Amino acid sequence: MSDDVLPIGITGATGRLGGRVARLLAAAGVRQRLLVRDPARAPQLAGAEVVTADYADTPDVRTALGGLSALLMVSASESPDRVAVHRAFADAAAAAQVPHLVYVSFAGAAPDATFLLARDHWHTEQHLRSTGVPLTILRDNLYADFLPGLAGPDPDGPGDVIRGPAGDGRVAAVAQDDIAEAASAVLRRPRDHAGRTYELTGPQAVSLAEVADLLTAVTGRPVRYRAETLEEAFASRAGFGAPDWMVAGWVSTYTAIAAGELATVTDDVARLTGHPATPVEQVLHH
Numbered sequence: 001m002s003d004d005v006l007p008i009g010i011t012g013a014t015g016r017l018g019g020r021v022a023r024l025l026a027a028a029g030v031r032q033r034l035l036v037r038d039p040a041r042a043p044q045l046a047g048a049e050v051v052t053a054d055y056a057d058t059p060d061v062r063t064a065l066g067g068l069s070a071l072l073m074v075s076a077s078e079s080p081d082r083v084a085v086h087r088a089f090a091d092a093a094a095a096a097q098v099p100h101l102v103y104v105s106f107a108g109a110a111p112d113a114t115f116l117l118a119r120d121h122w123h124t125e126q127h128l129r130s131t132g133v134p135l136t137i138l139r140d141n142l143y144a145d146f147l148p149g150l151a152g153p154d155p156d157g158p159g160d161v162i163r164g165p166a167g168d169g170r171v172a173a174v175a176q177d178d179i180a181e182a183a184s185a186v187l188r189r190p191r192d193h194a195g196r197t198y199e200l201t202g203p204q205a206v207s208l209a210e211v212a213d214l215l216t217a218v219t220g221r222p223v224r225y226r227a228e229t230l231e232e233a234f235a236s237r238a239g240f241g242a243p244d245w246m247v248a249g250w251v252s253t254y255t256a257i258a259a260g261e262l263a264t265v266t267d268d269v270a271r272l273t274g275h276p277a278t279p280v281e282q283v284l285h286h
Helices: 016-027 057-064 084-093 116-131 143-151 175-189 207-217 230-236 246-259 268-273 278-283
Strands: 008-011 034-036 048-052 072-073 101-106 134-139 151-153 159-166 198-199 222-228
Touching: 008 016, 008 048, 016 034, 016 175, 057 084, 072 084, 072 175, 084 116, 101 116, 101 159, 101 175, 116 134, 116 198, 116 246, 134 175, 143 151, 143 268, 143 278, 159 230, 159 246, 175 198, 175 268, 198 268, 207 278, 230 246
Parallel strands: 008 034, 008 072, 034 048, 072 101, 101 134, 134 198, 159 222
Antiparallel strands: 151 159
């Protein structure tokens, strides 16, 4: 590891995806700068310096972004002002003259995407492009690692149930490990990927009924899928105590699946990592 090589900036290093990327880069002997809100939670990795930085456009954040070879921007936590938060950080990156930014977006990002939070990602993408910072976008499908979290206690029988208005739609869910490998590959050779948008998916699209069957096989606990109407979906989530915008976002995950907007399968994971994308069943076994 040479001290004269500029570090790669990593946001989200205390989280699941950013942490995976940081560990991969550390294992490869790559210098990093981990930008975190709470340094006490930052992973301790060889060749990694830790700096305190939020998603904002302030002199301190601009300083933290200076002198990087590339920057991974993991999207901020879901909130009503997430686009504004992203825009501020993008402006700070441009002011700091970050030479290349890799943004973690979402599959099918569009101004009219059925999944409401994918619209946030589209607006973020547009602003990032407007800054002039060399850019690579990783549009990730739904995380396969999160599929078990879709199941909850079944009020109508033993075991668990996945319920939502997804109809018989399919989702090309992708493993977080695959995304992290793809991001690491782009960050290490950013010029090769300038201006590119990659759609990161699993190797096949599965229905939620098939996900339920896989969870049953893996856990030994009965899991079924129940297709809800929109009215049923909002009613069944009304008691969670979540704000309306968040509940609408949750429900739109399922309606995006029903609309076929998450069903497209690509080979971008294989192209970036050198190995096939990980099947959902394998992810669930881990």
